[in-house]
Amino acid sequence: MAVIPVALAGRAYEVVIEEGLLGRLAKAAAPFLKAYEGGRKVPFVADANTHRLCHMAINDSLDADGLAAEWFVVQPGEEAKSWGVLEQLTDWLLALGVTRSDHVFALGGGVVGDLVGFACAVTKRGCGFVQIPTTLLAQVDSSVGGKTAINTAAGKNLIGAFHQPSLVLIDPTVLDTLPEREMRAGYAEVIKYGLLGDAAFFGWLEANGDKVLAREPTALEHAIATSIAMKAQIVAEDERETLDRRALLNLGHTFGHALEAETGFSDRLLHGEAVALGMVLAARYSARRGEISSGDAERAAQAIGAVGLPANLPALGITCDGAALVDHMRHDKKAEGTTLPFLLLRGIGEAYLARDVDLADIAAFLDGELAG
Incomplete structure (x- = not known):
């Protein structure tokens, strides 16, 4: 308990x-x-x-x-x-x-x-x-x-x-x-807490993620309790997301919500699956900007893909281009003109809010990801 x-x-x-x-x-x-x-x-x-x-x-x-x-x-x-x-x-x-x-x-x-x-x-x-x-x-x-x-x-x-x-x-x-697909979708949010602020927890998940997904009681309770404790601390510091602190919880969500919109907010892509792929894209875009090593970006992708979550944009089978996905992002509550705050990574367990991301560059990046 x-x-x-x-x-x-x-x-x-x-x-x-x-x-x-x-x-x-x-x-x-x-x-x-x-x-x-x-x-x-x-x-x-x-x-x-x-x-x-x-x-x-x-x-x-x-x-x-x-x-x-x-x-x-x-x-x-x-x-x-x-x-x-x-x-x-x-x-x-x-x-x-x-x-x-x-x-x-x-x-x-x-x-x-x-x-x-x-x-x-x-x-x-x-x-x-x-x-x-x-x-x-x-x-x-x-x-x-x-x-x-x-x-x-x-x-x-x-x-x-x-x-x-x-x-x-x-x-x-x-x-x-809970169906296995729903369990994996929830696990994406667990990985999120490791990526955004706890490198040790991320490492623990790399070693024990299979136990969590198998619902092994001790591992499952640890994963749930650790995730909630981190969220509780962040919420207590920034309840209404008026500071940058609570925004960290949105890691993967800006990309993810665009993908959900493109797939019609349907069972074609569950929210957790969208967040999982969104985190992969955030890590790879961070590497594109030189803020995280390509090795760490692929480590994040590997941890997500290894449990059966989507880690590759072409696998979704969507036919749009990067500009279409960016158009969905323009409806984000935090969008301002041609820019949008993005949660990016400086390393595993070190997320930050970037306010200098140009949406045209995001569109170009997504075109490259869609092309594989």
Whole structure:
């Protein structure tokens, strides 16, 4: 078991990592369930797959404490992060009589966490929520830090708010049913923490990544706890990304979001897969600028490719050119004219925010990568 504090002024909360936590939910989340002891049902939001696999364990845990859940089930996938689903969810919460002192429970991956967090940010001008992430990607990244959002036609996560959860409960055993592709996609975010700021952790992952992906309990908990501890520290220092510190968490994301947009934010390229390839591109572009050795850039690519994540742009089979990918980047929230801040590397474990990157040079670089 590990308990990691996220030390925000006035809004500190804990991330609890423990096997079998789902079956003990009523005890683990007891302070946030007191409002429902009078007979009101506890609002839970889940995607259809997670609901099918996990709702009985939660129902049984609540029932043992005289509580009951009311479920709002969304379809799996990024399509759930839409204006339409947000409207349905907020109407549902209002119909349940949710108050500002209540807590809504988000059970699922990053899509559910983002959707529920944003819905709770705007319902009654802000009600509480508890994150119960069920994918590796959500456990190590999106469930912690308070970034919530939905997608629009203009791009991903462009409508949202910072709204911190009150508690994050992580049960690593739920990953036993996670498809291998989803597990690898989540592992990309684990590698990210090593690349951006912890060379020793990156080296540990090179030696133990197969154990993490095989869900070996000790290795898996170490990977999750180390990732969360790093994110918690960064978030505490720069909650709303007004400094360069929190921006480090976006390593691989600018390239990755462009690739997601080009593939239609679809299952053709999962978010974690896009981030993985985005980190390879960030490392290789850093080498192009002479800021990281080509050996370190290829070491990063090798660590990513060795676990079955995409590490080669032509393998995606996209037919666009570099300029088209850059056009997607222009919708980035941080874009300014012909430049865009990019997370680059000075070495393994040493990411930094470059503000002098010209998008025309990025387009030329991507043309070279697309050509193989």
